[in-house]
Amino acid sequence: MEWNEEERRALQEARADPRTELHRAPPKSRLLSPFTVSCLVFNRTIGSGIFSAPLIVYEATRSIGVSLIFWFVGGLISTCGLLVWLELGLTVPKVTKHGQLFRVPRNGGEKNYLEFIYRKFQRVTRSVYGIAFILVGNLSGNAIALGSYFMVAAGGDYDDNRSKVIAVTALTLACLLHGTWRTGGILVNNVLAVLKVMLLLALFILGLCAANRNKFVHVSTASTNFNTHHSFAGKARDAATYGDCLVYILYTYSGYEQPFYVLGDVREAHKKYKSTMLATMAVVVTLFTLVNVAYFCAFVPGEISGTHDIATLFLKNIFGSEAARRVMAGIIAVSIFGNIVVFTFTAARVKQQIAMEGFLPFWRWLQADRSTPVAKLITRMKKDQKPDQDDSAEEKSPIPALALHWFFSCLMVAFTASLTPTKAAGVLINLYSYVLILLVGIFVAGGLLYVRFWRERKTWTKESGFKPWGGPTATIVYGLSCGTFAIFGFLPIRDKISPFATNIEEYAHYVVPVAGWCSLLTGLIYLAGFETYLWKRGEQLVTWRRELIFEKEGEAGHLFYGQTIHVVRRVRGMPADAPEEGESPHIPMTVLQA
Numbered sequence: 001m002e003w004n005e006e007e008r009r010a011l012q013e014a015r016a017d018p019r020t021e022l023h024r025a026p027p028k029s030r031l032l033s034p035f036t037v038s039c040l041v042f043n044r045t046i047g048s049g050i051f052s053a054p055l056i057v058y059e060a061t062r063s064i065g066v067s068l069i070f071w072f073v074g075g076l077i078s079t080c081g082l083l084v085w086l087e088l089g090l091t092v093p094k095v096t097k098h099g100q101l102f103r104v105p106r107n108g109g110e111k112n113y114l115e116f117i118y119r120k121f122q123r124v125t126r127s128v129y130g131i132a133f134i135l136v137g138n139l140s141g142n143a144i145a146l147g148s149y150f151m152v153a154a155g156g157d158y159d160d161n162r163s164k165v166i167a168v169t170a171l172t173l174a175c176l177l178h179g180t181w182r183t184g185g186i187l188v189n190n191v192l193a194v195l196k197v198m199l200l201l202a203l204f205i206l207g208l209c210a211a212n213r214n215k216f217v218h219v220s221t222a223s224t225n226f227n228t229h230h231s232f233a234g235k236a237r238d239a240a241t242y243g244d245c246l247v248y249i250l251y252t253y254s255g256y257e258q259p260f261y262v263l264g265d266v267r268e269a270h271k272k273y274k275s276t277m278l279a280t281m282a283v284v285v286t287l288f289t290l291v292n293v294a295y296f297c298a299f300v301p302g303e304i305s306g307t308h309d310i311a312t313l314f315l316k317n318i319f320g321s322e323a324a325r326r327v328m329a330g331i332i333a334v335s336i337f338g339n340i341v342v343f344t345f346t347a348a349r350v351k352q353q354i355a356m357e358g359f360l361p362f363w364r365w366l367q368a369d370r371s372t373p374v375a376k377l378i379t380r381m382k383k384d385q386k387p388d389q390d391d392s393a394e395e396k397s398p399i400p401a402l403a404l405h406w407f408f409s410c411l412m413v414a415f416t417a418s419l420t421p422t423k424a425a426g427v428l429i430n431l432y433s434y435v436l437i438l439l440v441g442i443f444v445a446g447g448l449l450y451v452r453f454w455r456e457r458k459t460w461t462k463e464s465g466f467k468p469w470g471g472p473t474a475t476i477v478y479g480l481s482c483g484t485f486a487i488f489g490f491l492p493i494r495d496k497i498s499p500f501a502t503n504i505e506e507y508a509h510y511v512v513p514v515a516g517w518c519s520l521l522t523g524l525i526y527l528a529g530f531e532t533y534l535w536k537r538g539e540q541l542v543t544w545r546r547e548l549i550f551e552k553e554g555e556a557g558h559l560f561y562g563q564t565i566h567v568v569r570r571v572r573g574m575p576a577d578a579p580e581e582g583e584s585p586h587i588p589m590t591v592l593q594a
């Protein structure tokens with residue numbers, strides 16, 4: 001594809017300006033396909049949650065019928081969340097070129113949406129969200145659970161403190177994988193995702209066998225558990241317990257956010273992304289509902305004492321063997337490692353985007369892409385490689401951002417060293433859920449309603465890249481759900497036999513929500529300190545982006561991939577060419593595809 005003179009001049013000026021940073025998206029051959037996008041969701045969603053959360057929900061409600069209803073309702077709420085993310089992800093940032101509107105996919109997920117919504121307070125938004133995501137945007141809780149299941153598979157105890165050493169090892173391996181071979185990390189993600197879907201299908205088939213009382217099945221309780229007089233016989237629980245149940249379920253479904261973190265690396269996002277995500281979410285909700293039904297086909301309520309998940313108990317009852325329980329524990333450990341692999345891949349790119357804003361120490365190092373060791377080896381092995389060939393085709397990875405992600409993941413494990421692995425994993429998972437699901441959900445959904453009905457009420461529907469069914473209904477449902485559950489987090493749990501009451505014996509019930517709000521407050525405190533530092537030096541931080549839009553002939557309006565021209569500098573006073581905060585102009589995204 002030939003660039004016109006204006007585009008060529010703009011890019012040359014950016015390359016010559018020492019104030020700018022150029023970030024190239026992967027070439028088309030390395031963009032994420034619809035299959036990989038689905039695998040990101042499957043691999044993140046199918047982890048420990050679908051194997052352990054059903055038992056927690058049942059223990060809290062003491063009702064099989066209510067448990068199944070909660071899983072279906074949680075799926076609907078999460079689908080509403082997906083619709084909110086699609087509406088924003090396929091609409092912002094918006095760029096106008098020659099009178100034509102372009103919607104530019106960009107990595108970062110809700111970071112971009114919050115900046116767009118609260119654009120008059122972008123510095124506050126970047127710092128509050130950025131610091132919170134750096135602190136709690138990791139799967140340290142899942143990693144501890146992985147260590148516990150590994151110990152069970154090896155014949156040890158679930159609460160063996162050696163599981164935390166295994167947790168750090170798993171976090172390290174995932175970072176090393178993505179840092180040394182980007183393509184290999186994606187391949188591992190896709191393979192594990194396919195295996196996980198097959199595992200859930202196998203569990204459902206075993207549940208059907210239990211319901212039909214096949215000869216090899218040792219325990220079959222379907223006729224009793226699904227009798228309406230029995231399945232809804234549990235006593236009603238308090239609102240806080242029910243709220244915690246649904247938050248656990250939302251956490252299990254939350255994998256739909258992962259592709260939005262790397263949306264700038266998705267192939268033809270405006271064409272296939274919407275249908276891919278909706279279809280994937282439908283499969284996830286269906287599978288989770290069916291697997292929950294399967295569990296209760298071979299479930300004996302009196303056997304749950306001392307059990308940490310329902311899946312290992314399910315296989316033990318099906319095959320009548322303790323070995324089956326240990327095998328399932330090993331499978332769950334591998335499944336959780338898949339969680340860590342996908343989240344490490346996506347979260348590192350969000351933290352790279354945060355570093356690009358220039359307010360972190362060593363930001364210039366943290367925001368950089370580096371050629372992976374495998375890419376360097378492949379380049380060296382190619383004898384016909386041209387010495388002056390553009391290195392944009394070489395595989396790159398945000399290695400410094402991966403190091404940042406690894407450090408805070410391990411730090412969170414260290415912070416919970418005094419707790420047993422069970423309680424440590426629970427605290428970290430609850431903290432992640434409260435901050436990155438509930439609080440972020442409140443601000444994103446509430447902000448979208450503000451944009452839709454007030455700030456851009458005349459243009460939003462026309463300019464939106466995705467128009468959800470029912471208009472604002474999904475946004476209202478998701479926002480109200482997140483707000484309600486966030487408030488429930490402060491309510492004391494009066495049901496003393498609730499698993500949520502026993503899990504918080506060592507700390508007050510309000511510790512997690514208070515810690516969640518404090519993580520946002522930490523961002524404000526950091527921003528105040530940073531602004532004070534600049535003020536004493538007589539400087540201001542200037543950062544903005546622009547999109548250089550390149551259209552493929554015959555397909556105008558569709559972006560493919562490109563490079564970001566990003567200005568970050570400290571100046572004395574405000575330069576004339578700097579936009580005011582809230583204008584949200586850009587210098588990113590040059591499409592290089594022919």
